[in-house]
Amino acid sequence: MLKEIDRCRSLTGIDRRRFLAGSASLGIAAAVVASTGAAFAQETPKSGGNLRIAILGGGSADTLDANSNVTQPDTARVLGLYEPLRSVRKGGVFENVLAESMEANADATEWTIRLRPDVLFHNGKKLQAEDVAFTFRRVTDPAAPLVGAPGLAPMDRDGLKIVDDLTLRVPMKTPYAIFDEVVADDINLGIVPVGYDPQKPVGTGAFKFESFSPGQQSVFMRFDDYWGEKAYLDSVTIIDSFASDNAAFYALQGGEIDAFAATPLALAKQVQEGGPIKILASEVGQWTPFTMRVDQPPFDNPDVRKAMRLVVDREQIIKIAMSGFAAPGNDVFSRWDGAPDRFKRERDIEQAKELLKKAGQENLTVDLVTADIANGVVTSAQIYARQAKDAGITVNVKQVTPEVFFGEQYLKWPFAQSFWTLKPYLPQVALCLLPNSPYNETHWSDPAYIKLYGEAIATIDPLKRADLISQLQIADFEQGGYIIPSHNRIIDLVASNVNGLSPGALLALGDYNYRKIWLS
Structure with missing residues (x-):
């Protein structure tokens, strides 16, 4: 496929950048942002109390596994329990967490990790190099690879060498210039101790495991x-048993919970300034794409995929489904990398019709599977179905529960939706666009793309690597299986006595940084 792309197209603007605000139509959103600073004015922190958080999207498959989670409640749990070697902060800035340093040799065929001293696991064991080696081998177990396995694939797992208690040498099978970016994964690469059992979870986080009922609630103690x-809090309770957004909102109003993570903006607009509920707004760049399986008809035809993208009125989806609290997505993810702002997709119904006719798919009918897995997803599906009618496409929206969506048919739906947090481009590709990716929702498997990805991860020069990323993004834009209408912000609602929060870089509730929160 990539051979059809002009490799000589040079893209500018390759430096990392912050996620910028959208258009002038975001008046309501701007008001929300403006109210945030005053609402979270800092006082002297107080210790004690239990923070009760509502978050939707869980079910019986909920997990506490440090290296294998899918849903938003899973993420909310693991970020309190575990910590990665490194993390990503605002604007794509990386910082060390459990790692004191990470250094590559001249050709990035070997990395040396030095750990922070005097770190304890919840069971009292000291963090050592053997634990990092154990985590890496656990994630890349050939018999049962976990979510982070594709990102660690270049690593020579059999050649890991413990230099001393705090130093691990990691050889690579091929040059791997982005290893220090890949391990900056709070969600799926938390470091666990040798012998780790996810049924008895032990990490290094600021909170330790107390109890867990899948699809109901979990409790963590300082x-x-x-x-x-x-941490200031004595404990954190995460509740994912609410049947709807409204139920969680009413519970917050009634004082049954203290925070509602990732609240729909339509509910946030009901909050009165100066009242008992405060608003936290974060420009995190979450994206909620439509996913087309490129290995099955009709989406195995790139003309059909392009037509499906051309019918989208992005501003309408942003205005209605996201209540204006987003920026256009233009079918390219990872706004920090390459030159994504160059890509612009305008709605073009006539061209969509021509492409469908060329593909022999006039009067196309497809089913779109959706679920309430993230803010605005179901509404976006309904709006998309109406928009597609203008090109003669009939989209039958099939809503299922989150539990069914992430059940046996997950990754098998021909046309569905998904949600992702903002990640650096190449680690994101490892998660969703390679044949061995754990979440290859589109079943993308293009040899030329894979080859170019291999070149990018081996390229040490950041400017040259950014140019390769830009070439990969051209393929995403022109031929990929994602339709990305928007990059979304996140709204959290919290009780007036919840303090210490600041906008998150990637996730809700200040990146689920419970350590900073205190109750007055």
């Missing part, structure tokens, strides 16, 4: 031997 700044 870890008093935490290596960093101690």
